[in-house]
Amino acid sequence: MTDVTTIAEGDAGFRDYVALLKPRVMSLVVFTALVGLLVAPGGVNPVVGFVAVLCIAVGAGASGALNMWYDADIDAVMRRTRSRPVPSGRVRADEALALGLGLSGFAVTILALATNFLAAGLLAFTIFFYAVVYTIWLKRRTPQNIVIGGLSGALPPMIGWAAVTGSVTLAPVMMVALIFMWTPPHFWSLALFMKADYDAAGVPMLTATHGRRTTRRHILAYAVALVPVALGLGLTQIGGPFYLALSLVLNAGFVLGALRLVRRDEALAEADAYKAEKAFFRYSLWYLFLHFGALLLQATPGVPGWGG
Template sequence: MTDVSMQDTATREAGMGDYFALLKPRVMSLVVFTALVGLVTAPGHVHPFIAFVSILCIAVGGGASGALNMWWDADIDRIMKRTSNRPIPSGRVQPEEALAIGLALSGFSVILLGLATNFLAAALLAFTIFFYAVVYSMWLKRSTPQNIVIGGLSGALPPMIGWACVTGTVSIESVLMTALIFMWTPPHFWSLAIFVKSDYGRAGVPMLTETHGRRVTRNHIMGYMVALVPVSLAICFTQIGGPVYAVTAVVLNLWFLQACYKVWRRDEEQAEADNFAAEKRAFKVSLAYLFLHFAALMIDATLQSAGLWG
């Protein structure tokens, strides 16, 4: 073997970082945080070790669905510049490896969560993995411009799973936390899609910006933002919506609503003139919006457990 071929082989050998990248760690961080808030805000108590195992299982399950998604999407990942260096299209990880890892971690996380907590929590985790890997990745993503809307359910379920780990039930509180993430996803993602040049059209993925254009996408952003506001505020009237959350929700909704309105009222000439400044701002606001909502819920839960309200 020549030195060149040996070097090429070496560059294609997968390291631990490549296998970890299969799990989509940035997405996993959101899964872990929202699941933790669901667990902390739930009425009742679990042993700290059981709580740790529960969050670990939810994180591993989220990572497993990411690996299955990368296995299925390897063909389009090779086409798009943004994803061409992922472990599978780059050749560092073989597709069958990713499939085996995804299936193994899926089974491990669901079974362990069921043994550690209850059947409902395990069933919700199994459904989340199935929905992302099969319903979204294999069907919705390549068939409808509403893919990110419907597919967003998989990313919205972690707080419901965390809640179920403690209570063994689904309640209005966990439903509203899930609905908050579900309704937040479209304005968050489409704000990004407007200003990020993508290869979705070349890859045959019918994202809304590709199929209907930016004007329609702006209309959708505003529509989903308006629908998001009552979902956010409804949590104020439940047992988990304390004073910190109430103030935070009002301020954040006004902030995000204003940012989305500025995106909606602009035309393409205005957007290109300032390099999509309003769209970039709306995307940044969306990140703060979700994080601060759930952080406020956690703060209120802490205050409530300390007997400072409720």
């Protein structure tokens, strides 16, 4: 890892330290964790639930800070990330490391005290997996980085569920599986129109190692494989007819969007600035948000579901 502390340093403001926590990524983590917590059977005290979700959010932010500490050298050469606090010199690398470690310890400890050791252990594993397994080990070594590393972003709903129940059953496993299978096509669609950035940084994304055409085929394969996972979640105790109907529509759109990408002419893709790829990327965000929103609606009293 390149020592980025030699970059000319400026005065870091509050917003810079917030940016270290990757708030956009954190927002998705918080939402899926909140859904996992709210659909879990038995319910939870609102104060305990708030503390649990806050700890999961802080843990996600800690992971982001550790990622920015280690990846500052490649962030500095990528157009999408060069203005981040560490590569821009506004925050020192050692400060990002200290913040990440400190928040990790805080989040795991408070979650254990507020809920149970299973939830805290899952949070600790999630932080470790993202910071060490994905960021330090996988990201710079294999085009399967986002496939394996996606597990860290998939675990928050299971943590929320465990915070309420102290256990793990099929429903939270299926929520994790949904996010895990969704992650590769989501990030590969981003990599399609950000290929130059990853090439410049030397990150072995699938687009760099196998080309855009192969990446498009992989996106389609995962989109098709995602269908039974998404529908299978609808058949668990937290699913229901509303979720299944919406999931059918969303998955049809996802597969059709992936088919359009596969059929794209590469010269055309270059000429129109990858509009289809960007549209698929945006759709993928709505895909995940609406699936978890449907689970939340299924848990609303009076909405028919399999759980009674």
